[in-house]
Amino acid sequence: MATSPSDPFKGSSTRLIRAGVAEGQSQKLRTVGPVLQRASTVILESAASLYDETNPTYGMNTLSVHDALRAGLRELEHANHVALFSSGLAACAGAIMAVVQAGDEVLAADCVYGPTRRFCDGLMKRFGVATHYFPATATAEEIDALIGDRTRLIVLESPGSITFEMQDIPAICAVAKRRGVLTMVDNTWAAGLLFRPLDHGADLCVHALTKYVCGHSDVFLGSVATNDSALAARLNSLVRDTGISISPDDAFQAVRGLRTMAVRLERHGTSGIELARWLAHRPETARVLHPALESYSGHALWKRDFTGACGLFGLVLQPAPEAAVHAFLNRLELFGLGFSWGGYESLAIHCDPQIKRTAAPWRAEGPLIRLHVGLEDPADLIADLTAGLAAFSAAA
Ligand SMILES: Cc1ncc(COP(=O)(O)O)c(C=O)c1O
Numbered sequence: 001m002a003t004s005p006s007d008p009f010k011g012s013s014t015r016l017i018r019a020g021v022a023e024g025q026s027q028k029l030r031t032v033g034p035v036l037q038r039a040s041t042v043i044l045e046s047a048a049s050l051y052d053e054t055n056p057t058y059g060m061n062t063l064s065v066h067d068a069l070r071a072g073l074r075e076l077e078h079a080n081h082v083a084l085f086s087s088g089l090a091a092c093a094g095a096i097m098a099v100v101q102a103g104d105e106v107l108a109a110d111c112v113y114g115p116t117r118r119f120c121d122g123l124m125k126r127f128g129v130a131t132h133y134f135p136a137t138a139t140a141e142e143i144d145a146l147i148g149d150r151t152r153l154i155v156l157e158s159p160g161s162i163t164f165e166m167q168d169i170p171a172i173c174a175v176a177k178r179r180g181v182l183t184m185v186d187n188t189w190a191a192g193l194l195f196r197p198l199d200h201g202a203d204l205c206v207h208a209l210t211k212y213v214c215g216h217s218d219v220f221l222g223s224v225a226t227n228d229s230a231l232a233a234r235l236n237s238l239v240r241d242t243g244i245s246i247s248p249d250d251a252f253q254a255v256r257g258l259r260t261m262a263v264r265l266e267r268h269g270t271s272g273i274e275l276a277r278w279l280a281h282r283p284e285t286a287r288v289l290h291p292a293l294e295s296y297s298g299h300a301l302w303k304r305d306f307t308g309a310c311g312l313f314g315l316v317l318q319p320a321p322e323a324a325v326h327a328f329l330n331r332l333e334l335f336g337l338g339f340s341w342g343g344y345e346s347l348a349i350h351c352d353p354q355i356k357r358t359a360a361p362w363r364a365e366g367p368l369i370r371l372h373v374g375l376e377d378p379a380d381l382i383a384d385l386t387a388g389l390a391a392f393s394a395a396a
Helices: 012-018 021-025 064-077 088-099 114-126 140-146 169-179 229-242 248-280 299-305 322-331 378-395
Strands: 081-085 105-109 130-134 151-157 182-186 204-208 222-226 285-289 312-317 347-350 368-372
Touching: 064 081, 064 204, 064 222, 064 248, 081 088, 081 229, 088 114, 088 151, 088 182, 088 204, 088 222, 088 229, 105 114, 114 130, 130 140, 140 169, 151 169, 169 182, 222 229, 248 285, 248 312, 248 378, 312 322, 322 347, 322 368, 322 378
Parallel strands: 105 130, 105 151, 151 182, 182 204
Antiparallel strands: 081 222, 204 222, 285 312, 312 368, 347 368
């Protein structure tokens, strides 16, 4: 469609609109990354193909970069089907919405991501779906006893992303399967790579790609993976019916992030363990909540099922007033004070104000800090924490 001297159209606006289109679509060059098309409208071959549903007729989630991302995530999650969502939270909400209907009940671990809990207790409740919470370390047998006639879905997150409790995912999934109940795991901590819930019997695996897949704290994306084609059809219709649309540029960033995630994650993991071990011996520390530490209560489950750790863990400080916590956080220079995690930079937050428990109270010796260990040099991070802990002690 490129204009040429022989193009019959003479109007300068028309010629500007047509110039270069054919060149842009010829894709003669092979590139390392996927082709990045930006499009809402797809130009169809013929009048008959306008309503031919066997091929994409609209650019929403159907461009080549979306296909490239889904292919990468199928590989990552060991999944046959992946649905894309515009954030990790949208993926959590989407997975739940795709499978429940009014009158159903959801059982959820008390430690699930706070906004997922807010979605269940707010919007889902308004739509006639009740959520009941069980203690974050409940056994499969204890969860079995809570399953009722209306239970449709069990929502798990192991380790919990604020408080790091571990659940026995394979055992809980086995019980759920026997009772005809679906299971969904928010697997963001494992980044899809360090633990694969679908291999362990989960029906739906949710991943906030915002974290390690995108990896640079500049994109929101989420995914839900499944090996069940009926669930995949439900997810696809939810995405279609609600108009959830993934920007091709964001999808491109996620594809790019997937290529390097394994090496980044290894560095996050080893630095995180180094800092966790160092913190465990500090006098200001009451407890370190890191699944890879032998001393941690959930360590055996982590060792059995996971192949590594990411850079996110918890630090319970010795009892101290809030002013000491603020002194600690405000003294940090390399650890930014910010929510989210999975980017290349280190982050710290004070968690107590956001911990919500209804099944069993959260018990800790002192204030809870969550650290995300980035890709900086561990020695510099330790120096930063040393200064922060000195400020903590001075204010305690
Ligand atoms: C465990 C977990 N799941 C889901 C999400 C939501 O991801 P997003 O920020 O992309 O909505 C987060 C975000 O912090 C999270 O920590």
